[in-house]
Amino acid sequence: MITKFTYGKPFQTDAVVNKVEAQQGVLPFLKVEEKDGKLKFFYTMKDQEKVYGLGENVRGINKRGWLYKSCCADEPTHVEDRHSLYASHNVLVLDGGEETFGVFFDYPGIITFDIGYSHLDQIVIHLEEADADVYVITGDSILSIVKQFRQLIGRSYIPPKWAFGYQQSRWGYMNEKDIREVVEKHRENHIPLESVYMDIDYMERFKDFTVNQERFPDFPEFVKEMKEQHIHLVPIIDAGVKVEEGYEVYEEGVEKGYFCKEKDGKEFVAGVWPGKVHFPDVLNKDARKWFGDKYQVLLDQGIEGFWNDMNEPSIFFAQDRMDETFDAIAELKDKNLDLETFQKFTGLVGSLANNTDDFKKFYHNVDGEMIRHDKVHNVFGYNMTRAAGEAFERLCPDKRILMFSRSSYVGMHRYGGIWTGDNKSWWQHLLLNMKMMPSLNMVGILYTGADIGGFGADATEDLVMRWTQLAMFSPLMRNHSALDTREQEVYRFDHVDKFRDMLAIRYGLVSYIYSEYMKAALGSEMYFKPLSFVYTEDAFASQVEDQLLVGDSVMMAPVYTQNAEGRYVYLPEEMAMVRFRSLTDYDTEILPAGHHYVKAGLFEMLLFIRPDRMLLLTEGGEYMDQVEEDHVTALAFVKNKAVYQWYEDDGMSKNYENSENYGTVSIEKDGICTYEGSRKKTIDVKLL
Numbered sequence: 001m002i003t004k005f006t007y008g009k010p011f012q013t014d015a016v017v018n019k020v021e022a023q024q025g026v027l028p029f030l031k032v033e034e035k036d037g038k039l040k041f042f043y044t045m046k047d048q049e050k051v052y053g054l055g056e057n058v059r060g061i062n063k064r065g066w067l068y069k070s071c072c073a074d075e076p077t078h079v080e081d082r083h084s085l086y087a088s089h090n091v092l093v094l095d096g097g098e099e100t101f102g103v104f105f106d107y108p109g110i111i112t113f114d115i116g117y118s119h120l121d122q123i124v125i126h127l128e129e130a131d132a133d134v135y136v137i138t139g140d141s142i143l144s145i146v147k148q149f150r151q152l153i154g155r156s157y158i159p160p161k162w163a164f165g166y167q168q169s170r171w172g173y174m175n176e177k178d179i180r181e182v183v184e185k186h187r188e189n190h191i192p193l194e195s196v197y198m199d200i201d202y203m204e205r206f207k208d209f210t211v212n213q214e215r216f217p218d219f220p221e222f223v224k225e226m227k228e229q230h231i232h233l234v235p236i237i238d239a240g241v242k243v244e245e246g247y248e249v250y251e252e253g254v255e256k257g258y259f260c261k262e263k264d265g266k267e268f269v270a271g272v273w274p275g276k277v278h279f280p281d282v283l284n285k286d287a288r289k290w291f292g293d294k295y296q297v298l299l300d301q302g303i304e305g306f307w308n309d310m311n312e313p314s315i316f317f318a319q320d321r322m323d324e325t326f327d328a329i330a331e332l333k334d335k336n337l338d339l340e341t342f343q344k345f346t347g348l349v350g351s352l353a354n355n356t357d358d359f360k361k362f363y364h365n366v367d368g369e370m371i372r373h374d375k376v377h378n379v380f381g382y383n384m385t386r387a388a389g390e391a392f393e394r395l396c397p398d399k400r401i402l403m404f405s406r407s408s409y410v411g412m413h414r415y416g417g418i419w420t421g422d423n424k425s426w427w428q429h430l431l432l433n434m435k436m437m438p439s440l441n442m443v444g445i446l447y448t449g450a451d452i453g454g455f456g457a458d459a460t461e462d463l464v465m466r467w468t469q470l471a472m473f474s475p476l477m478r479n480h481s482a483l484d485t486r487e488q489e490v491y492r493f494d495h496v497d498k499f500r501d502m503l504a505i506r507y508g509l510v511s512y513i514y515s516e517y518m519k520a521a522l523g524s525e526m527y528f529k530p531l532s533f534v535y536t537e538d539a540f541a542s543q544v545e546d547q548l549l550v551g552d553s554v555m556m557a558p559v560y561t562q563n564a565e566g567r568y569v570y571l572p573e574e575m576a577m578v579r580f581r582s583l584t585d586y587d588t589e590i591l592p593a594g595h596h597y598v599k600a601g602l603f604e605m606l607l608f609i610r611p612d613r614m615l616l617l618t619e620g621g622e623y624m625d626q627v628e629e630d631h632v633t634a635l636a637f638v639k640n641k642a643v644y645q646w647y648e649d650d651g652m653s654k655n656y657e658n659s660e661n662y663g664t665v666s667i668e669k670d671g672i673c674t675y676e677g678s679r680k681k682t683i684d685v686k687l688l
Contacts, residue, residue, distance in 0.1 A: 055089025161651025165194025305402025381407025389415025417447025516551025
């Protein structure tokens with residue numbers, strides 16, 4: 001059951017699509033305090049109570065024991081002492097107390113969640129203003145509560161099927177030659193590849209919706225050339241529009257009043273990649289439509305996918321703060337920079353980028369009302385991606401377009417996915433990657449993944465291999481790295497054949513991955529689940545945060561530490577372990593419930609199949625169009641009878657609800673297999 005309580009005059013974020021009438025009376029579970037125009041909520045936790053949620057954030061799946069902040073930030077250092085990353089997902093589910101319940105704070109300003117940080121057993125949630133819609137959700141399980149919440153906020157984004165293939169990106173692919181080399185090296189080595197990403201270097205001087213004509217002299221022809229090789233090009237779009245006379249997007253935006261303004265009505269000037277920029281006022285519905293329609297420039301040239309970046313929005317500097325900083329530094333020239341003075345100097349420079357005080361300097365025009373940015377900061381990135389998603393519905397209504405974003409708020413999941421931002425080539429980030437996945441699924445973000453190999457720092461071959469294994473089930477499977485870091489395309493390492501074998505497994509698994517993703521999206525379910533969400537009577541399950549259930553059949557338990565030759569796993573029930581070395585080279589073993597140490601060499605990937613479940617394997621391919629799904633092998637762990645609901649569609653249209661998209665595979669203990677569905681199938685059975 002969902003109950004809504006309204007405080008003050010909330011800003012309408014459109015996070016919720018299925019409206020609920022606000023109730024009068026006392027908010028259940030939480031104590032409320034309104035004081036000095038701010039709201040606080042209090043809750044006392046039981047000793048064994050777990051706290052789940054908050055979507056994209058640092059630390060564990062259980063969020064107990066830290067201070068978190070919803071303040072979308074350009075934060076490139078994902079370490080334990082951070083309080084916020086790029087997103088704002090104000091959802092908690094508490095389990096293990098007197099009653100399991102969830103709560104969603106629909107509030108676009110800055111919120112802090114003190115979850116056992118100041119006091120071990122206390123939750124204190126602090127809103128900067130006393131204007132919010134609060135939804136309390138009750139149910140008989142965590143999964144029931146999550147499903148109700150997901151139904152409240154609407155269906156998750158569904159990408160084209162090709163977007164489930166392996167994707168390659170790097171900040172530094174400068175021109176056609178660089179991209180051709182990446183494609184040629186993958187194809188020469190028979191390494192699967194689906195798409196290549198274009199970072200800011202493809203643009204003309206970092207201007208959105210432009211292509212550098214020197215680097216890409218005939219861009220539509222180049223896009224066509226890549227498609228003939230089954231490669232999709234995916235360009236980046238940034239939030240800041242360059243201030244430049246003669247640049248059509250800039251001039252139109254100024255003329256129509258579609259940029260964020262200062263209090264006096266002048267366009268707010270910030271600095272990002274191009275230097276001085278204006279931000280499109282995507283909270284203004286007319287400006288949002290105008291900005292979204294700009295994607296047509298690239299759609300018309302054959303592009304079928306985009307990634308939105310820098311949309312917290314990231315601010316390298318606000319122009320007025322920069323001017324003040326230059327003046328203050330000039331006063332220090334020729335002075336003796338003692339400790340205090342030197343700290344003042346470095347503080348001046350250090351305070352330029354992403355200073356939250358700058359959020360108070362510009363405004364949005366929302367239905368004629370000027371609203372200061374800091375009060376709605378967390379919905380900017382969401383509305384930039386919404387601009388694109390709404391435009392795609394107008395411009396190509398029958399076709400799926402790939403779209404994902406860096407910044408997000410609850411509700412953005414309807415328009416695109418996210419990647420988890422500027423991680424590092426650190427082993428600890430493999431584990432952080434895995435822990436984020438179920439929390440993101442809770443808030444509807446299913447199409448997600450981290451940069452394989454790490455974006456910043458220098459990757460090693462073993463780290464890229466282990467990360468590739470960990471990302472095997474991530475819907476977004478993309479290797480991405482930063483300029484001036486070690487190049488980490490897999491063909492650059494010594495064991496190219498091993499990477500080829502490992503990525504071939506992804507294409508063998510794609511029928512299962514896509515089917516489970518689509519069922520999760522259409523059924524408001526989670527694709528990634530912690531063990532504790534399913535094995536609710538298992539007291540140890542909630543202690544396990546380095547294993548995840550993926551869909552209906554599989555448990556993943558990747559190796560995430562350097563030089564490890566295996567790992568400990570906990571099985572809440574008997575399972576079949578599969579140790580993959582390639583798509584055709586694997587061994588299996590039935591393991592009883594309990595704790596086990598299992599071996600997994602660097603070039604081996606582990607997964608586990610649950611009882612009376614099966615995993616469908618295709619013969620793979622070097623790109624999605626090559627994958628043959630009418631002939632599959634079912635790895636089945638049958639104790640009584642295994643039944644699997646298999647979802648398939650054409651991967652590009654939006655005819656999701658067609659009953660012909662579903663088929664049922666049944667396997668008896670003796671291996672006899674039947675398939676009921678509209679498609680003709682050949683299914684080879686391998687009993688485990």
